[in-house]
Amino acid sequence: MPVRGLTSRSSAGQIVDALITRHPNHLSPKIVKRSQLNKLVTKMIDKLTSSAMRERGGITAAPPPIKSAQPAAGFDGDTNLNKLSHEEIVKAKGVMNETFVENQVKPGDAAFQYDKRVEFKQPAAASEWDDDLEVDSDLDSDDFDPDDLVF
């Protein structure tokens, strides 16, 4: 029997509460210890999380830094390719294409799935890129300044 609402993002406590409310005759704290239930649910969530991780390419003990473009290839993450010459873009695209081809899953490959959908776990941390990005929320549009209103 599936546990309702159980995903890798679930909070164990909430699931336990819901189970107890739904099945008081079997799972009330008088019959089953809450800590036992909690442990069981946590294990189930953990299992879901690790299979999601496996799908995403394996679990590593220490998270390596996120790979980025290769400075050795003549460009890095801060190089605005839009500003390079046509030849330079072609060259950069060639370097990137190597990774593309390496990781490519094509029709006919065993792993090929036409509509591969992966729902990723709620990210635990914000990207450091956001530290440098100033985004206007649409509601404080810079086209608009109340002081410009003249009556």
Next chain:
Amino acid sequence: MAAKKDERIKIILLGDSAVGKTNRPQQMSTFALTLFSYDAEIDGKKVPVDFWDTAGQERFNSMHPSYYYNAHCCILVFDVTRKVTYMNLNTWYKELQDARKGIPVIVVANKIDVDYKVTERSFAFAGKKGAPFFFASASDGTNVVQIFEEAIKAGMEFNEKPPQDFVSDVLSLLAEDWGDKKQ
């Protein structure tokens, strides 16, 4: 073209050079302004869709206005291995909204296959714009079909009932508020 013009959904791809906009399973080519048409089936209904790709014009940091003309949805792509492509989303978004106010946008973080660890990070841009966000890999196919489907659905909705400049409405309401406070 078989369908009436107003039934066609135009979806445009936008973002910096080499973020992987063109590396779709269909492998659209990038020699000229590229147009890829096909009939999608959404909820049992055949929908003619045109996908427009930039054909390298993004190198001029700006697209010709005809690119945005009558577009119904925009897939805005950045490359998770290159920060500059994320920083430039602001510029693209602004140009897009200036040209086609209120158009629905889907933000895509592409190339996650290079390092799946990147999916453990959140990227605030989409949320601040109220746009859906997807991690994707055009290389291994993760979420690609889903993104195109979402884009078609959003485009259909925009085509049927374009928001009557919702943002302007909100702003004018806010302006009334401000006006009151000032007095």
